[in-house]
Amino acid sequence: MNPDWKSAKTYKDILYHKADGMAKVTINRPEKRNAFRPLTVAEMHDAFADAREDPTIGVVLLTGAGPHTDGKYAFCAGGDQSVRGHAGYIGEDGVPRLNVLDLQKLIRSMPKAVIALVAGYAIGGGHVLHVVCDLTIAADNAIFGQVGPKMGSFDGGFGSSYLARLVGQKKAREIWFLCRQYNAQQALQMGLVNTVVPVAELEAEGVRWAQEILQKSPLAIRLLKSGFNAELDGQAGIQELAGNATLLYYMSEEAKEFHSAQREKRKADARKFPWLP
Numbered sequence: 001m002n003p004d005w006k007s008a009k010t011y012k013d014i015l016y017h018k019a020d021g022m023a024k025v026t027i028n029r030p031e032k033r034n035a036f037r038p039l040t041v042a043e044m045h046d047a048f049a050d051a052r053e054d055p056t057i058g059v060v061l062l063t064g065a066g067p068h069t070d071g072k073y074a075f076c077a078g079g080d081q082s083v084r085g086h087a088g089y090i091g092e093d094g095v096p097r098l099n100v101l102d103l104q105k106l107i108r109s110m111p112k113a114v115i116a117l118v119a120g121y122a123i124g125g126g127h128v129l130h131v132v133c134d135l136t137i138a139a140d141n142a143i144f145g146q147v148g149p150k151m152g153s154f155d156g157g158f159g160s161s162y163l164a165r166l167v168g169q170k171k172a173r174e175i176w177f178l179c180r181q182y183n184a185q186q187a188l189q190m191g192l193v194n195t196v197v198p199v200a201e202l203e204a205e206g207v208r209w210a211q212e213i214l215q216k217s218p219l220a221i222r223l224l225k226s227g228f229n230a231e232l233d234g235q236a237g238i239q240e241l242a243g244n245a246t247l248l249y250y251m252s253e254e255a256k257e258f259h260s261a262q263r264e265k266r267k268a269d270a271r272k273f274p275w276l277p
């Protein structure tokens with residue numbers, strides 16, 4: 001399938017397209033190895049929120065523009081170090097922010113599948129971004145790694161705790177404590193990515209996976225995602241799962257009868273509904 005991608009909104013630092021039930025968010029700063037500044041993250045958050053709200057979209061692909069003019073690829077090299085200031089990354093308003101944490105939460109909690117397509121570097125906060133996606137497809141040239149402890153940062157949230165759930169505690173500690181780089185095959189072996197394909201086939205493979213998911217039941221995928229999250233995300237995970245229970249309840253005849261009865265100022269006919277075992 002060759003999707004007819006249509007631009008869904010114009011931004012400065014990212015590209016945002018839609019086609020055939022899919023949205024595609026592309027970080028578009030190849031000259032910076034797709035490092036993100038606060039504006040980049042705000043734009044990504046806006047695009048992901050749009051995809052979450054759009055009932056025609058079931059899968060979001062997250063990727064990085066490239067190759068750059070030097071021939072190198074990057075998914076994302078993390079926070080833009082040229083704007084890192086006293087208390088975070090400083091945008092045009094002069095306010096320091098770590099706003100990528102909000103984006104991580106949105107990707108994790110949105111009731112749609114998010115697939116990272118990683119070509120080249122996924123480093124630092126860029127590595128964490130692929131970690132929080134539901135699935136990762138790596139190009140054969142992908143390079144993964146954390147750098148925080150060698151350049152004055154760390155992500156002790158999803159970037160370490162969820163990473164450990166993916167690759168195990170020993171491997172996650174190795175990744176963070178040693179700050180080595182890992183190739184695509186090593187990433188596959190440790191369970192960090194779902195599959196590895198030639199770089200020229202990365203997007204086509206992402207589209208194939210997305211289209212396979214889009215043939216499945218939207219509610220089943222939604223509930224599975226919140227079920228996977230609930231085990232790990234404490235009260236926020238329970239809230240997500242419970243919100244889905246409320247959504248399903250609203251759709252039931254039983255909830256509709258009780259709601260109508262209240263609106264019509266009558267007693268609900270509770271006996272129509274069984275107390276199932």
Ligand SMILES: CC(C)(COP(=O)(O)OP(=O)(O)OC[C@H]1O[C@@H](n2cnc3c(N)ncnc32)[C@H](O)[C@@H]1OP(=O)(O)O)[C@@H](O)C(=O)NCCC(=O)NCCSC(=O)c1cc(O)c2ccccc2c1O
Binds near residue numbers: 032035072077124155
């Ligand atoms: C990614 C690399 C390993 C690639 O190396 P390579 O040799 O191929 O390329 P260059 O180093 O020559 O880079 C080309 C060009 O891109 C610029 N660039 C690359 N990465 C960044 C970056 N992160 N910020 C700004 N600019 C970048 C580089 O300067 C070159 O530009 P020229 O103009 O000089 O040509 C290698 O580039 C690399 O190691 N990059 C740095 C990786 C890094 O330190 N990332 C930040 C980690 S910390 C982080 O991401 C982070 C962000 C958050 O928002 C957090 C929030 C909360 C908690 C923690 C957070 C966090 O840790």
